[in-house]
Amino acid sequence: MTRVLVVEDDPQLVRALVINMQxxxxxxxxxxxxxxxxRLAAARQPDVILLDLGLPDMDGVDVIKALRGWTRTPILVLSARRASEEKVAALDAGADDYITKPFSMDELLARLRAAVRRAEDGPHPPGTTLVETDDFTIDLLAKKATRHGSGLRLTPTEWHLLELLVTNPGRLVTQKQLLQEVWGPSSGNRTNYLRVYMAQLRRKLETDPSHPRYLITEPGMGYRFEA
Known part of the structure; x- marks a missing residue:
């Protein structure tokens, strides 16, 4: 049985979540x-954590940071905070997904199932050198990409971005993380860099770059690789 920890101070919402999940x-x-x-996370070892950011005793982002000190359990944030900087702070702290209140119960349950699947599949282990999709193959060791059997020419920057995404399948990688990893800590908020290079990668890898299947944008937050 999949075990879920709901961290929420609204008793009516807790009741609705418990009934639907049970x-x-x-x-x-x-x-x-x-x-x-x-305390419950340590004692019960949940498979997924649903976390509100507005808690009575501490900020939810601090809870995420504390959890990430010892566990990789998927954390789905449920919050009324809509500002991009609030979402980015939670994701940078280690949250796996961010769902804005009010939300559809069906959508929440779908994201919960997806988080469980990703946790079961896990990221590519350190020894993995080959990432294969229906349309292209990435050889991480040789630093080569092929699409339908033909080699692709990727710039060092394109390769660095792609590598960061494909080694974290299903997980949102924030704009801040990508900018710092690829362009360094002084890159600031130069999100236009990301838009340009992601567009280039999609033209080279996606069958329909305007409707990407693999390199997914999470508006205002970052990007996700879906295998």
């Missing part, structure tokens, strides 16, 4: 604050 055979624990959440 009906789908999830095991559910609930915590009304950050302190209880950290």
């Amino acid at each position: 009906a789908r055979h999830y095991g559910v624990d609930a915590a009304p604050d950050g302190t209880t959440a950290l």
Whole structure:
């Protein structure tokens, strides 16, 4: 049974989440604050954590940081905070997904299932050298990419971006992380760099660059590689 920890101080929302998840055979624990959440996470070892950022005793971002000190359990943020900087702060702290309130229960459950699948599949292990999709293959060791059997010419910057994404399949990599990794800590908010290079990668890798299947944009937050 998949076990979920719900960290939320709104009792009505907690009740709705518990009823919906138990009906789908999830095991559910609930915590009304950050302190209880950290204690339950250690004691119950949940498979997924649903976390509100506005907790009565501590900020949810601090809870994420504390959890990430010892666990890679998927964390899905549920928050009424809509500002891009709030979302980026949570993702940079280690959250795996960000769902804005109010939300559809069906969408939440779909994202919950996706988080469980990604955790079960796991990222490519350190020894992995080959990433294969229906349309292209990435050889990480040889630093070569092929599409339908033909070699692709990628610039060093394009390759660096692609490598960061494909080695974190299904996981959102934030704009800040990509900028710092590829262009260095002084790159600031030069998100136009990312748009230009991601467009180039899509032209080379995607069948329909305007409707990408593999290199997915999360508006205002970052990018995700879906295999």
